[in-house]
Amino acid sequence: MVITDAIGPSWDLVADYQILTYYHFMQNAYLAGTVVAIIAGIVGYFMVLRGQSFAGHSLANVGFAGATGATLVGASPIIGLFLAGILAALGIQALGLGTRQTRQNDIAVGAIFTASLAFGYLFLHLAKSAYGSGIYAVLFGNPLGIGDADVRLILWAGFAVVLLAIVSARPLLFASLDPDVAAARGVPVRALGLGYLVVLALVVALAVQVIGVLLIFALLVTPAAIANALTTRPLVAIALAVGLGILFTWLGLAVGFFWPYPVGFFITTFAFAAYVVVRGGRWLWPRWQRFLAAPPAEGAR
Amino acid sequence: MAHGQGRAGTGDDASPQPIIRVRDAAVRLGTRAIWQDVTLDVAAGEFIAILGPNGAGKSTLLKAILGLLPLSAGGISVLGQPTRRGNPAIGYVPQRRSFDAEVRVRGRDIVRLGLDGDRWGVPLPFIRTATERAAAARVARVIDMVGAAAYADRPIGELSGGEQQRLLIAQALVTEPRILALDEPLDSLDLANQGSVAGVIRAIARETEAAVLLVAHDVNPILPALDRVVYVARGQVTVGAPAEVITTATLSRLYGTTVEVLHASDGRIVVVGQPEGEEVSYHGHH
Numbered sequence: 019m020v021i022t023d024a025i026g027p028s029w030d031l032v033a034d035y036q037i038l039t040y041y042h043f044m045q046n047a048y049l050a051g052t053v054v055a056i057i058a059g060i061v062g063y064f065m066v067l068r069g070q071s072f073a074g075h076s077l078a079n080v081g082f083a084g085a086t087g088a089t090l091v092g093a094s095p096i097i098g099l100f101l102a103g104i105l106a107a108l109g110i111q112a113l114g115l116g117t118r119q120t121r122q123n124d125i126a127v128g129a130i131f132t133a134s135l136a137f138g139y140l141f142l143h144l145a146k147s148a149y150g151s152g153i154y155a156v157l158f159g160n161p162l163g164i165g166d167a168d169v170r171l172i173l174w175a176g177f178a179v180v181l182l183a184i185v186s187a188r189p190l191l192f193a194s195l196d197p198d199v200a201a202a203r204g205v206p207v208r209a210l211g212l213g214y215l216v217v218l219a220l221v222v223a224l225a226v227q228v229i230g231v232l233l234i235f236a237l238l239v240t241p242a243a244i245a246n247a248l249t250t251r252p253l254v255a256i257a258l259a260v261g262l263g264i265l266f267t268w269l270g271l272a273v274g275f276f277w278p279y280p281v282g283f284f285i286t287t288f289a290f291a292a293y294v295v296v297r298g299g300r301w302l303w304p305r306w307q308r309f310l311a312a313p314p315a316e317g318a319r
Numbered sequence: 320m321a322h323g324q325g326r327a328g329t330g331d332d333a334s335p336q337p338i339i340r341v342r343d344a345a346v347r348l349g350t351r352a353i354w355q356d357v358t359l360d361v362a363a364g365e366f367i368a369i370l371g372p373n374g375a376g377k378s379t380l381l382k383a384i385l386g387l388l389p390l391s392a393g394g395i396s397v398l399g400q401p402t403r404r405g406n407p408a409i410g411y412v413p414q415r416r417s418f419d420a421e422v423r424v425r426g427r428d429i430v431r432l433g434l435d436g437d438r439w440g441v442p443l444p445f446i447r448t449a450t451e452r453a454a455a456a457r458v459a460r461v462i463d464m465v466g467a468a469a470y471a472d473r474p475i476g477e478l479s480g481g482e483q484q485r486l487l488i489a490q491a492l493v494t495e496p497r498i499l500a501l502d503e504p505l506d507s508l509d510l511a512n513q514g515s516v517a518g519v520i521r522a523i524a525r526e527t528e529a530a531v532l533l534v535a536h537d538v539n540p541i542l543p544a545l546d547r548v549v550y551v552a553r554g555q556v557t558v559g560a561p562a563e564v565i566t567t568a569t570l571s572r573l574y575g576t577t578v579e580v581l582h583a584s585d586g587r588i589v590v591v592g593q594p595e596g597e598e599v600s601y602h603g604h605h
Contacts, residue, residue, distance in 0.1 A: 069419070185439050192436030195424060198413040199490065202385055203437045204405020250425045250474045253441075 027276045038272055046169045047161045047228075047271050047281075053176035054221075054228045055237055055263030060183045061221045062242035062263075063256045064214060068194045071239050073110050073215070076131040077222050078231040080106035083134040085156045085226070086141035095156060096171060096223050102134075103219025111212045158282045159230035161271060172224050179217060190214060191252055228267070229282055236286035237263050244289075244296045262292065336399065338363045338497055338530050339384060344393035346379055353379050355392065357556045359549065363497065364528045366521075366544045368535050368561075371551035377534045378414055380551060381500050384532065385411055398497065405437065410491030410529070414502040417483055422476035426467065426486040429475050431458050433490035461489040464526070465519050481512030485519060492523065499523070501533045505540055513540050520544075565590065 027034050038044055065074050084102025085095035113126065142153055155163065164172075192200040193207040201207045222234060229237050245258035266288045274281030337360035345355035353376040361367060369377045382388045384395055386402035395402045397409065410433075434454055442451060462471045465485040470478055475486065484504060491499060504520065505513045517540030524531045524544060533541060538548070538561070548564050550557045552573040557564055564570075570578040570590060581589045 067422070067424075184441055187441050188432075188436055188438060192432045195418075195422065195429060196416075196432065196436075196490075198416065199411060199433070199487075200436065202387060202404065202409075202411045202413070203407075203433075205437045246423050250423050250428075250472075252424060252428060 027272075034272070034276075038275060043162055043164075044271070044275060046164045046166065048268070050164045050169050050172045051161055051228050051267040051271055052264055053172050054225045055241075055267045056260050057176050057179040057183075057221050058225050058234075058237040059241050059245075059260035059263040060180070060256055061214075061218050062238045063245065063252070063259050064190060064194060065218065065239060066242045066246050067191070067252075068214075070218075071235070072127055074218060074222065074238055075235065076110070076127045076134075077103045077106050077215075077219050078226065078234045079131040079138075080134040081219075081222055081226060082156060082231045083138035083141065085231075086138045086145065086153075089152060090141045090145045095152075096168065096227065099223035099226055100220055103222055104216055106130075106134075107212065107215035107219050110215060111208075155230070156226060157230050157232050158280065159226060159228050159233060161228045161281050162274070164227055168227055172227065175220060175224055179221060182217060186210065186213070187256075229285060233282045233286045236266065236282075236289040240289040240293050241266065244293055247296050247300055262289075266292070337361055338365075338398060339532075340396045341384070342394050344383060344395055345391045346376070346383055346388055347391040348379075352391075352554055354551060354554045354556055357393070359556075359558055361498075361530050361532070363530055364524070365546045366524050366531045366533075366541070367547050367549055368533050368538050368541060368545055369549045369551060370535060370538060373536075375551040375553070377551050378502050380549070380556070381502055381532060381534055385409055385500055407494040408496050409498045409500055410494060410496035412484075412487050412491045412499075412501045412504055414534075415504075415507045417480055417507075418476045418478075420476045423474040424476075426471045426473065426475045426478065426482075427458060427462065430462060430471070430486055430490045430493055431455075433493040434458060458489075458493060461492040462486070464492065464523060465489045479512075481508050481516060484508060484512075484516055488516070488519065488523070492527070495527070497529055499529045499531045499533075501531065503534050503536060506536050513537075517541050 028037075039048065065071055080102050081099040084098035084100070084105075086098070087102070088095050088098025109130070110127075154160070189200070189205045190210050192203070193205050193210045197207045222231075222238070225234055225237055241262035242255070242259040244262055245255040249255050249258060266285050269288050270281050270283075270285030273279075273284045339359070339361035341357055341359040344357045346353045357380070369380055371377050379388060383390060384397070384402060386395075386397075386404045386406065397406060431454070434457065442448075459468075462468050465488050467482065467485045467489060470482055471486065475483060478486070488501070488504065491501070499520075501520065505516055508516060520531065520533065521541065521544040523529070531544075535541065538545070542561065545561055547559060548561050550564050550570070550573060552570075553575060555573060557569060557573055559569075565580055567578065567580045570580060576592070578590060578592045581591060
């Protein structure tokens with residue numbers, strides 16, 4: 019196999035696939051991206067169902083402070099992201115911000131998330147000499163630069179998240195949709211809520227490697243929102259969210275590999291485009307049906 | 320017209336073992352006593368309304384029977400066992416919740432959660448085992464029972480309040496409970512829906528022979544089915560047949576102020592002078 023200097027897609031799919039998976043960093047990117055898309059799709063569905071997307075966003079932003087703080091003391095950003103995320107999850111639970119958003123909750127979460135961004139900024143300033151361009155990796159992800167150790171971590175953690183999801187999906191669904199009845203039936207609603215936020219913090223910490231804290235919604239919320247608009251069956255919706263996340267990630271990695279533009283931009287744009295198409299379609303569909311069903315205009319008689 | 324076993328809590332009637340037995344129960348929230356000295360026996364198949372002004376502790380009584388609240392005194396047993404959270408013998412419809420319009424989960428799935436939503440693990444997807452078929456049939460049966468088959472496969476958030484309420488009653492029924500605990504199932508519905516949902520509840524009570532405990536603000540729609548009322552006011556509870564409890568003497572004693580029960584010429588009973596200033600009308604059939 020020959021790799022030319024000017025890499026571009028040959029539009030021969032087999033050859034393109036061989037080139038895409040030829041480099042070790044691309045293998046890592048595809049592996050990590052796929053696992054992240056799977057777990058983000060699963061927890062994202064519940065996030066949409068629970069109306070907690072803003073809480074997820076704030077976990078990511080608090081994670082920014084965690085990541086920069088961890089680099090300051092020479093630790094891995096993933097560890098910092100996860101620890102900060104757990105702290106934020108405990109805070110969200112303790113302050114009761116995890117329920118459906120009210121205006122007061124929005125303000126509280128917004129205040130916390132701005133404060134944590136300020137801390138991240140401070141840590142970044144303090145660590146400037148050692149950490150410079152790493153900031154971009156935290157903000158926007160760096161899927162083409164994921165090392166073997168991080169890939170192993172993502173694989174194991176992803177495996178654990180999927181197992182946890184399989185075990186607790188049904189009670190979590192019950193507790194998310196109908197907390198009062200679930201509690202009366204003996205489902206540990208509060209514990210599940212906290213556990214969910216902790217798992218969410220873990221998923222955010224892993225996903226940031228691929229997509230960054232600012233773009234994380236593209237894998238966490240957008241696929242789940244699209245799936246939610248397309249089906250009313252929870253299991254199908256989760257499968258669809260996972261599938262869409264994988265599709266956006268694979269496409270984004272491929273396009274970002276062949277063209278000199280960042281992967282995160284493409285993943286986010288594909289996700290957003292699909293979202294716009296689905297929402298637009300859902301808006302148009304009933305109107306189109308009504309248009310077809312409408313009797314012909316009076317003058318046509 | 321059905322009648323209850325008369326006085327509550329004497330426990331001396333010869334009827335078989337009561338399905339719910341409340342003995343000298345009291346509940347405190349913080350330092351405030353909600354109610355005390357509550358004694359009540361509920362027989363299988365009885366239809367009981369829990370009435371009283373707002374904030375008197377009607378829902379608290381239901382939650383105590385469900386085992387969701389600790390008692391500060393006394394005891395409650397259900398089917399001979401101390402009450403406990405998560406008892407599938409009790410179907411529960413909590414106080415009015417409506418699903419957000421954007422909740423896009425089928426009503427059928429919401430009902431199904433009532434059957435096995437508390438179990439860990441996930442059944443193998445897309446494989447129709449015998450148990451899976453039996454569960455689906457059971458869900459379909461209770462959906463038919465409440466007359467919700469026409470819209471059970473639509474997203475619950477898009478349904479009307481009355482349609483959601485029927486599906487939530489189906490969810491409570493799906494474990495084939497011996498007791499149905501319904502917390503104000505009618506009060507946020509418009510009049511037409513109040514009547515039809517009340518009809519559904521009455522039909523279910525007859526068909527399943529489940530004991531029904533129904534918290535209500537307006538007893539009209541269910542009065543024809545009612546065996547007894549439990550009236551909660553000012554920390555006290557009075558139990559008896561509707562005609563015994565909804566009287567000037569009893570309610571005045573309960574409220575500690577003069578409350579008048581008026582019998583209109585059309586048979587309606589109207590309660591006036593309740594301290595919170597709202598007038599509740601009870602439709603009498605006597």
